Amino acid sequence: MAEKKDIKEHVMETYSRVARSAQTGGASCCDAGCSCGSSKEGYAQGIGYSREELEGLPETVVGACAGCGNPSALAGLKEGEVVLDLGSGGGIDVFLAARKVGASGRAIGVDMTDEMIELARRNASEMGVENVEFRKGDIEEMPVEDETVDVIISNCVINLAPDKDKVFREAYRVLRPGGRLVVSDIVTDGELPKFVKDDPDAWSGCIAGALEEGDYVGRLGSAGFKDVSVLSKSRFMGFMYSAEIEAHKPVV
Numbered sequence: 074m075a076e077k078k079d080i081k082e083h084v085m086e087t088y089s090r091v092a093r094s095a096q097t098g099g100a101s102c103c104d105a106g107c108s109c110g111s112s113k114e115g116y117a118q119g120i121g122y123s124r125e126e127l128e129g130l131p132e133t134v135v136g137a138c139a140g141c142g143n144p145s146a147l148a149g150l151k152e153g154e155v156v157l158d159l160g161s162g163g164g165i166d167v168f169l170a171a172r173k174v175g176a177s178g179r180a181i182g183v184d185m186t187d188e189m190i191e192l193a194r195r196n197a198s199e200m201g202v203e204n205v206e207f208r209k210g211d212i213e214e215m216p217v218e219d220e221t222v223d224v225i226i227s228n229c230v231i232n233l234a235p236d237k238d239k240v241f242r243e244a245y246r247v248l249r250p251g252g253r254l255v256v257s258d259i260v261t262d263g264e265l266p267k268f269v270k271d272d273p274d275a276w277s278g279c280i281a282g283a284l285e286e287g288d289y290v291g292r293l294g295s296a297g298f299k300d301v302s303v304l305s306k307s308r309f310m311g312f313m314y315s316a317e318i319e320a321h322k323p324v325v
Contacts, residue, residue: 096192145173157183157217181217231258241296245322255318258283259309260289269281299321
């Protein structure tokens with residue numbers, strides 16, 4: 074596998090470019106090497122966002138979308154909950170979560186790219202959304218206190234992290250007992266060849282870092298999560314799938 078430092082730097086460079094493109098109204102998701110529809114809205118609807126959810130969201134929010142699902146729609150969010158989005162990008166899932174948890178709740182986004190954080194904060198300001206917060210940080214070392222989050226969501230981002238075990242341990246740490254994790258991510262049915270794993274563009278394109286489905290579920294279990302299940306999955310390309318995965322932190 075390529076060096077972890079090199080992977081992170083390439084991923085940061087790629088998604089910084091996505092953020093800059095979104096700010097100027099250019100193409101977005103395609104810049105990351107992911108599969109795109111004929112338009113930004115078409116891409117977003119193609120991965121699971123409804124037309125109603127997209128209404129009222131600025132072009133700079135939808136234009137920075139580079140996910141593979143709609144985790145906030147599956148997370149069963151409730152009024153007053155604190156939600157954490159791993160790899161929040163331009164903020165689309167944070168803003169949708171904020172609508173669901175209401176003024177008594179809060180939605181926090183963590184992203185490691187300065188440009189995405191700047192874009193998301195600008196979007197929040199322009200939309201006048203007050204129950205959101207965007208923090209600069211690495212999801213392998215989350216800038217979040219222990220046991221302060223009710224729900225973790227993430228959209229096609231964990232596959233980009235070189236050390237997924239650290240991500241899952243960190244997720245377990247910040248969740249309150251009884252909390253849950255619901256993510257959309259890429260999984261494989263079989264191991265990827267070495268030349269793919271060593272390709273930086275394949276990493277930033279949501280391919281090289283994908284785990285086999287059973288490995289993904291097993292690593293969540295090793296981090297302490299219980300009742301880990303694959304809610305649904307659909308073919309992404311070849312033997313790769315976009316999957317929705319749920320896991321729970323035990324109460325005791």
